[in-house]
Amino acid sequence: MKLNRIDGYHSVPFEELEYTDLIIDCIYQGGESKNISSEPFHKLIPKCENSGGFRKKLREDGSGKYAYIILYTTMEELEWPDYLDKETGIFRYYGDNRKPGRTLTDTKKKGNLILENVFSLLNSGESLEDMPPFLIFRKFDKGSNIGHARNVQFLGLAAPGNPKISPDKDLVSFWRTMGDNRFQNYESYFTILDTGDEPISRKWIESLIYDHKNNFRYAPKAWKKFIQQGKNGIKPLKAPRIIKIPTKYEQLQASDEGLKCLDEIRNYYKENPTGFESCAVDIIEKMDPNFLDFSITRPWRDGGRDAFGYYQISQNSKWNYPLKIDCSLEAKCYSKDNSVGVKQMSRLISRIRYRQFGIMVTTSYVDSQAYKEVVEDGHPILIVTASDIAVTLKRSLIDMHNIDEWLASLD
Numbered sequence: 096m097k098l099n100r101i102d103g104y105h106s107v108p109f110e111e112l113e114y115t116d117l118i119i120d121c122i123y124q125g126g127e128s129k130n131i132s133s134e135p136f137h138k139l140i141p142k143c144e145n146s147g148g149f150r151k152k153l154r155e156d157g158s159g160k161y162a163y164i165i166l167y168t169t170m171e172e173l174e175w176p177d178y179l180d181k182e183t184g185i186f187r188y189y190g191d192n193r194k195p196g197r198t199l200t201d202t203k204k205k206g207n208l209i210l211e212n213v214f215s216l217l218n219s220g221e222s223l224e225d226m227p228p229f230l231i232f233r234k235f236d237k238g239s240n241i242g243h244a245r246n247v248q249f250l251g252l253a254a255p256g257n258p259k260i261s262p263d264k265d266l267v268s269f270w271r272t273m274g275d276n277r278f279q280n281y282e283s284y285f286t287i288l289d290t291g292d293e294p295i296s297r298k299w300i301e302s303l304i305y306d307h308k309n310n311f312r313y314a315p316k317a318w319k320k321f322i323q324q325g326k327n328g329i330k331p332l333k334a335p336r337i338i339k340i341p342t343k344y345e346q347l348q349a350s351d352e353g354l355k356c357l358d359e360i361r362n363y364y365k366e367n368p369t370g371f372e373s374c375a376v377d378i379i380e381k382m383d384p385n386f387l388d389f390s391i392t393r394p395w396r397d398g399g400r401d402a403f404g405y406y407q408i409s410q411n412s413k414w415n416y417p418l419k420i421d422c423s424l425e426a427k428c429y430s431k432d433n434s435v436g437v438k439q440m441s442r443l444i445s446r447i448r449y450r451q452f453g454i455m456v457t458t459s460y461v462d463s464q465a466y467k468e469v470v471e472d473g474h475p476i477l478i479v480t481a482s483d484i485a486v487t488l489k490r491s492l493i494d495m496h497n498i499d500e501w502l503a504s505l506d
Contacts, residue, residue, distance in 0.1 A: 106246075112138035117249045117295035119332070122235055125245025133245050140165065140230070141301055148191055149206035151227070154307045161227035162303040164209060166285075167247070169234040176348040176482075179231075179250055179287065184331030185257055186231060186250070186285040195276030199268060210283050214266040217255050223322045228303070229253040229285060230295070251287035252295055254321045254329050260284050271351055272495070288317040289332040340467050346460035346480035347431055353485030355495050357431075360484075361458055363502050364428045372401040373505045375426035375456035379479065382487045385409075389424065401426045406452075421451040422477075429459035431481065440465040444474050452477065458484060 106122035107115045112135055115123070126133030136143040136150065143165060144150040150165040166188050168177040175189040191206035192199055200208040216226055235248040256265045265284045270277055299313035311319060320328040349357065364371040376389045389404030402424040409417030425443045427435050435457050443453045452475035455461065460480050461469075469476045488494070493501050 109133070109135060109138070114297075115139070116297055117230065117252075119249060119251050119290070121249055123247050123249065125247075135245060135247055136165070136167075136232075139247075141297070141304060147204045147206075149204045149209060151209065152304060154303070155305050156307055158307075160225055160307075161209075162307065163230060163300060164213075164227050165230045165232060166253070167232050167234075171234070171344060173344070173348050173354060174351045176350075178348075181334045182336055183257075184287045184289070184333050185260075186253055186287055188283050188285060190281030190283065192278060192280045195273050195278040197278070199279040199281070207281050210266055210281050213255050214283070217265075217326070218262040220325075223325060226255075226322060228318055229255070231285070231287065249295075251332055252290055252315060252318060253285040253287050254318075255283070255285050256326050256329070257284055257286045257331070258326050258329055273351065286329050287332045288315070288321065289330045290315045290317045293317075340463050340470065341460075341480075343434070343460050346482055348482050349485035350489070352494050353482075353489060356488050356493065356498050357458055357481050357485060359495070359498050360502065361428060361430060363499075368428050369401075370506070371428035371458075372424075372426045374428075374502065375424060375479075376402050376404070377505055378456060378484055378487055379424065379454060381491045382479070382483070386422075421448070422454055423447060423451060424454040424456060427455070427457040427459070429457055431459055434460050434462040435465060436462050437465045437468065440469060440476070443476065444469075447475065451475070454479065456484075457481070 104122050105118065105120070106124055109124045109126040112123060117139075123135045123139050125135050131145050134145045137145050140150075140152075140163075142152045144152075148167050150167060152162045154160055154162045166186075168188065170177050170179075175193060176187075177189060178187045180186075190199075190210055191202045191204055200211060202208075213226060216223065229252070231250040231253050232247045233250055235246045236244055256262075267282050268279050269282060270279055293315050295315060296313055299310060299315070302310040302313050314322075317330055320330065322328075360371070360374065364374070372391050376391070379386045380389070383406075385407050387405055387407055389402045391402050404422055404424065405419040406422055407417045407419050423443065423446050425439070427439060429435070435455060440455065440461065443455055447453045454477045456479045458481055461478055466478070468474070469478070488498075
């Protein structure tokens with residue numbers, strides 16, 4: 096197997112894909128042709144389909160059961176924010192019913208039906224020998240020397256579910272609205288398995304297809320443990336972060352409903368930006384009820400601080416006093432293309448006193464330089480961006496049907 100090292104990544108050229116194993120975070124390069132023949136999957140994975148988020152292969156034993164399933168994502172769709180939390184190994188993946196006009200499982204690739212079946216098997220308590228392994232890939236077009244529209248990156252071997260996620264939360268159906276039409280889709284959770292230094296061998300994938308009854312001979316130890324023990328046998332691949340500056344996309348991502356709600360907030364305060372301060376306080380208090388007793392500062396006495404309040408830590412004791420920590424909040428109602436920069440962040444930092452912390456709430460995102468200074472200099476700042484606001488609104492049952500009423504109540 097030939098591995099190149101380019102721009103900090105291990106990569107395998109298109110010509111070598113038929114002879115390679117799967118290595119976590121390795122880049123598998125597409126070809127130079129401008130048609131589908133340049134897709135890497137059909138060379139990299141035996142009998143693999145060339146399109147779709149769900150790419151699967153049946154066993155050759157006539158059982159009608161799946162040999163393997165590939166989950167492919169761009170991780171760039173704000174409406175469908177697939178996400179890998181590398182610190183926990185948990186991978187969130189959205190189903191394939193992404194437009195109105197069909198029932199939940201009536202999709203071209205039958206991806207949602209696959210999700211139903213595998214999670215049903217996972218939580219049934221029955222033998223998992225028929226569970227297909229999930230191979231997770233993402234689109235990869237970064238890097239000055241390996242940038243190519245068809246390149247893919249292998250994120251790992253995954254099992255459905257996670258020991259810390261209850262059976263009623265690992266596969267959840269929800270409603271979305273597109274135009275005037277409603278439809279359902281699935282949100283599913285997988286776990287990237289810790290396969291150690293062991294690559295996913297091509298021999299194992301071939302045995303899954305052609306000799307399934309003997310595939311355990313070549314299977315990674317992590318997969319064997321999962322099949323034998325179920326959820327309790329899942330060992331996640333955890334990679335603690337050293338320093339991670341969220342991208343613009345990560346700070347802005349939200350569901351379709353969440354994006355509409357954010358736009359509604361921006362439009363509501365377009366002519367009255369200081370009015371967003373009350374909204375930001377309410378969002379913070381909804382996000383965590385331990386935030387309390389906020390007071391809005393007057394605009395002419397603001398000096399960079401829009402509100403101040405407390406964070407209360409308590410055991411709900413009848414006798415012992417809770418601990419209250421002072422905090423200062425600054426609110427920025429910005430469009431998604433206007434970021435919070437160093438100047439705005441520095442103003443908040445300058446207002447923080449000893450044993451206090453700050454909160455920056457924005458309907459946009461914090462630019463990389465400002466975010467980097469907060470992290471590297473260890474400033475006690477809680478950053479709340481568009482994606483956090485969208486999640487908080489959803490948890491508080493605020494959507495496009497009642498957001499105007501909520502905003503009016505804040506006035």
